[in-house]
Structures are given as structure tokens and as C-alpha cells.
Amino acid sequence: MTKFSLKNKVALVTGGGSGIGKAISLTFAKQGAKVHILDFNMEGAEETVAEIKALGEAAEAHKCDVSNQTNVSDIVESITKNDSIDILINNAGIAHIGNIEAVEEADLDRLYNVNIKGVYNCIKASLPALKASKGVILNLASIASSVGINNRFAYSMTKGAVLTITYSIAKDYIADGIRCNCISPGRVHTPFVDGFISKNYPGQEAEMFDKLSKTQPIGRMGKPQEMADLALFLCSDEAGFITGSNYAIDGGFVTLNGN
Structure with a gap:
């Protein structure tokens, strides 16, 4: 029996067209999951889907603006007509460099809409299906969720929210059999x-x-594949005793810098 198998499971991955999201999508597909990629960059999403199909696995691409609740809800509704949702990966996110003086209101709104509201939209839309499957949510937080990083005011604010969203969802839905964790990558x-x-x-x-x-x-x-391998473990049945946890995957950044 293969460890960390995702056979017969369905995963939604936001931002799966590039970077960490692409690595997660490919890794989950190789372990047997059907992968739905929700990405604003449809070209990248379709490239990832093509790579998955070339492996003989199943995947679909959906053009999605995670900050738009109606768009997210419509896509999730269309997916659940034919598929369950066993795993939700909230990976889509955007960055900003600058301290508070360098952050304009438009910058703050843009980061909030994708990094916080996007996570909210995807969880809210997927919850009925996740309750039915007793599924797993994995959020992509950051080292900036836990420690101060120079010139990352807006980004740190949003990733701090992702961390506490994780704790809140894990607490509120443990009785529904839903597990919710996050990983905090370094660079x-x-x-x-x-x-x-x-x-x-x-x-x-x-x-x-x-x-x-x-x-x-x-x-x-770090390498995107290293992030994907941790995500695979946390979303597999082997991690069934883990919920409400934040996993640093940062080459020692949080605990070893300054020591």
C-alpha cells in the first residue's frame, strides 16, 4: 500500500499555474488525486493541466479571481456537480515590498482582496463539500506570519491573518471532521x-x-517541490491526527536567525 496516497480524492488548488501551487498540483496528481486548478493566469493553469494529463492523471483548469466571491462560488458549484472536494489548498497570493509609509490604500486593498478575502471566499464556498467529505484545508502562510520582516508591512499583515484564519477554521469545524493547517515557507x-x-x-x-x-x-x-511534499503529508490520511497547526518550512529562518 502506497503511503501518502490521494487516490480517489479531489483537490482544489488556487494559484496552481506556477511556483509552489504548480508543484503541489503535480505532486497531488502523481499521488492519484484529481486536481482542479483555480488561477487568474489561465495560460499557466492550462500548462499545469497538460503536464498532469501527460502523466495519465486527471485535472481541470478554471479561470478564477479568488477575490471575487461570485466567481469563486460559481466555480465551486460547477465542480461539485460532478466531484467531491476532499482537499482545498489556498495557495494564491500576491506580495508587496515596503514599510507602512510606502503602502498606499490601493496597495492595502489589493493585498487584502487576494491574500485574505481570497482565502475566505474559497473556504466559504467549499465548506459544504468539505463537510460532506470530512476534508482537509491547507493554507499557505509565511514566515512573515510569525516574525518581523523588513519592508513587508502589507504582506506581513495579510499572512498574519492567514495564520489566524487557520486556527479559527480548525477550531470551528473540528466536530465536522475537517482538518485545517497551514505551512509557513521561507524564501x-x-x-x-x-x-x-x-x-x-x-x-x-x-x-x-x-x-x-x-x-x-x-x-x-527552498524548492517548490519541498513545499509540495510537506503539503502532501499534511493533506494525506497519514496526517489524520494533525489540525490547527502551523508548519515552518524555512531553512531555520524563524528559530535560528540571531542564535
Whole structure:
């Protein structure tokens, strides 16, 4: 019997068209889950679906703005006409760099709408199906949920909310058999990081990549696959005794920096 099997399970992954979300989608599919990818970037979502289908597994892409409750509800309703929902991965999120003086009201609203309201919308729409399946919710928080990070005011605020959303849902729905956890990545090497470095440090890409890598005590950035492997464990039946927990996956950033 294969450990961490997701055979006959259905997973919804927001932001599954790239980065950590793509790694989670592919990993879950390889373990037997049917994966529904909800992403604003339909091109990326369809590419991930094509990779999953090439493996002989099932997946569907849905163009979704997680900040739009009607859009999310309509997609979830269409999915549940044919499928259960056993796993919800709230991965979609956006970043912002700057302290409070550098954050305009429009920036704050944009991050709130995706990083907080998006999680709310997806959980609220999926709850009836998750109650029926006694399913699992996994939220993507951040090291910024737990410790202060320079010039990340708006981002830290929203990821702090994701952490406490996790605790609240775990508490409120434990009697329904729903488990809810979150993982808190440190810096992970994704296309977003490469784009950020290229945009802000032209000609210094290698130097800045090395510098950012060394902010993790372990000496490197995380890999999307490492995030996906932790997500797989937490969403598998082997993690059936785990709920209301936050898992740091950060190369020692939170506990070892400064020690």
C-alpha cells in the first residue's frame, strides 16, 4: 500500500499555474488525486493541466479571481456537480515590498482582496463539500506570519491573518471532521523570485540571488517541490491526527536567525 496516497480524492488548488501551487498540483496528481486548478493566469493553469494529463492523471483548469466571491462560488458549484472536494489548498497570493509609509490604500486593498478575502471566499464556498467529505484545508502562510520582516508591512499583515484564519477554521469545524493547517515557507526559489531580482537588480542577479539565499540559515532557498511534499503529508490520511497547526518550512529562518 502506497503511503501518502490521494487516490480517489479531489483537490482544489488556487494559484496552481506556477511556483509552489504548480508543484503541489503535480505532486497531488502523481499521488492519484484529481486536481482542479483555480488561477487568474489561465495560460499557466492550462500548462499545469497538460503536464498532469501527460502523466495519465486527471485535472481541470478554471479561470478564477479568488477575490471575487461570485466567481469563486460559481466555480465551486460547477465542480461539485460532478466531484467531491476532499482537499482545498489556498495557495494564491500576491506580495508587496515596503514599510507602512510606502503602502498606499490601493496597495492595502489589493493585498487584502487576494491574500485574505481570497482565502475566505474559497473556504466559504467549499465548506459544504468539505463537510460532506470530512476534508482537509491547507493554507499557505509565511514566515512573515510569525516574525518581523523588513519592508513587508502589507504582506506581513495579510499572512498574519492567514495564520489566524487557520486556527479559527480548525477550531470551528473540528466536530465536522475537517482538518485545517497551514505551512509557513521561507524564501522559495520560484519564477517570481527570479523576476523580482531581474527587475530590481539588473546586472547584479547572481550577487543578489546569493545574498537572498543566505538569509536562510541553511544557506539556500527552498524548492517548490519541498513545499509540495510537506503539503502532501499534511493533506494525506497519514496526517489524520494533525489540525490547527502551523508548519515552518524555512531553512531555520524563524528559530535560528540571531542564535
